[in-house]
Amino acid sequence: xxxxxxxxxHAALTAAGLIVTVYMIFLYAPExxxxxxxQRIFYVHVPAAWVSLMGFLIIFISSxxxxxxxxxxxxxxxxxxxEVGFIFCTCVLVTGPLWAKPAWGIWxxxxxxxxxxxxxxxLYVAYLMLRNYLVNPGRxxxxxxxxxxxxxxxxxxxxxxxxxxxxxxxxxxxxxxxESGLDPRMLATLLVSWAVFxxxxxxxxxxxxxxxxxRRELSEIRHVLAFKVSED
Amino acid sequence: MVNKYxxxxxxxxxxxxxxxxxxxSRRQDSLKKELxxxxxxxxESSPTPASGKSGS
Numbered sequence: 001x002x003x004x005x006x007x008x009x010h011a012a013l014t015a016a017g018l019i020v021t022v023y024m025i026f027l028y029a030p031e032x033x034x035x036x037x038x039q040r041i042f043y044v045h046v047p048a049a050w051v052s053l054m055g056f057l058i059i060f061i062s063s064x065x066x067x068x069x070x071x072x073x074x075x076x077x078x079x080x081x082x083e084v085g086f087i088f089c090t091c092v093l094v095t096g097p098l099w100a101k102p103a104w105g106i107w108x109x110x111x112x113x114x115x116x117x118x119x120x121x122x123l124y125v126a127y128l129m130l131r132n133y134l135v136n137p138g139r140x141x142x143x144x145x146x147x148x149x150x151x152x153x154x155x156x157x158x159x160x161x162x163x164x165x166x167x168x169x170x171x172x173x174x175x176x177x178x179e180s181g182l183d184p185r186m187l188a189t190l191l192v193s194w195a196v197f198x199x200x201x202x203x204x205x206x207x208x209x210x211x212x213x214x215r216r217e218l219s220e221i222r223h224v225l226a227f228k229v230s231e232d
Numbered sequence: 233m234v235n236k237y238x239x240x241x242x243x244x245x246x247x248x249x250x251x252x253x254x255x256x257s258r259r260q261d262s263l264k265k266e267l268x269x270x271x272x273x274x275x276e277s278s279p280t281p282a283s284g285k286s287g288s
Contacts, residue, residue, distance in 0.1 A: 036235070037235040037238055038235045038237050038238050040238055041237065041238055041241045041242075044241065044242065044245050045241075048245070084252075087248060087249070087252050090248065091244070091245050091248060094241070094244050094245075095241045095244070095245065098237045098238075098240055098241040098244075099237065099241065101237060102235070102237050200249065204249075204252065204253065204256065207253070207256045207257070207260070208256060210260065211256065211259055211260055211263060214260065214263045214264065214267055215263060217267060218263065218266060218267050218270060221267070221270050221271065221274060222270060224274070225270070225273065225274060225277070228277065
């Protein structure tokens with residue numbers, strides 16, 4: 001993976017993608033008729049939300065792998081994803097109210113989608129706090145894996161919330177049924193932004209995983225050193 | 233004139249991503265430094281010559 005798709009190429013592609021996305025958001029996509037310019041928050045809010053949900057899916061899968069096989073990489077992957085996913089989820093929770101205020105007249109309402117997204121953010125926080133506060137790394141990894149598996153229920157309900165219930169949050173505009181739909185230029189901008197946010201997510205994840213690898217190497221060397229000292 | 237909500241939303245997102253990427257590279261640099269120090273300690277403490285092995 002690293003040789004086929006080196007991180008510098010990944011970073012360059014992401015940077016180029018970000019430039020294209022900014023161009024499309026502000027110059028290519030048409031202005032929405034009722035909300036006007038503020039609707040352009042949509043192109044960063046929706047992809048960030050998608051990545052936050054995908055992040056927890058990765059945590060869920062890695063947690064299952066960790067609990068069944070106890071591989072260190074699956075634990076490191078879950079931990080790294082939690083940190084990066086938390087950043088994206090925070091962006092969702094900040095950009096949402098900034099769009100809601102001019103569109104709905106309120107910053108926040110406790111409807112199903114908003115509440116479940118807030119719960120997702122709390123799950124990310126809980127995961128990271130557990131990881132940092134538990135002294136025993138093995139115990140922390142197991143407990144976090146349990147949080148990662150149970151927390152995924154929230155992701156499923158969050159994804160379906162606007163399909164199951166009438167909410168203040170808009171209904172899905174992509175894959176939402178016959179009444180949903182977007183202007184083709186808006187859809188193209190959303191899809192490009194979606195792809196670039198996914199690239200950015202994986203770039204940050206790779207950087208975070210590299211950090212975890214270095215930390216592991218350091219603790220292994222220290223372990224060997226300590227063993228040598230005790231032998232002497 | 234750019235809408236203030238739009239401006240704040242985009243500014244927040246880009247600043248957060250840049251700060252996080254900067255934080256990651258800073259943590260990586262400090263870990264690399266620590267790793268190099270520990271590796272040099274290991275090289276110093278090993279009694280036999282490395283015989284061509286770099287150890288990295």
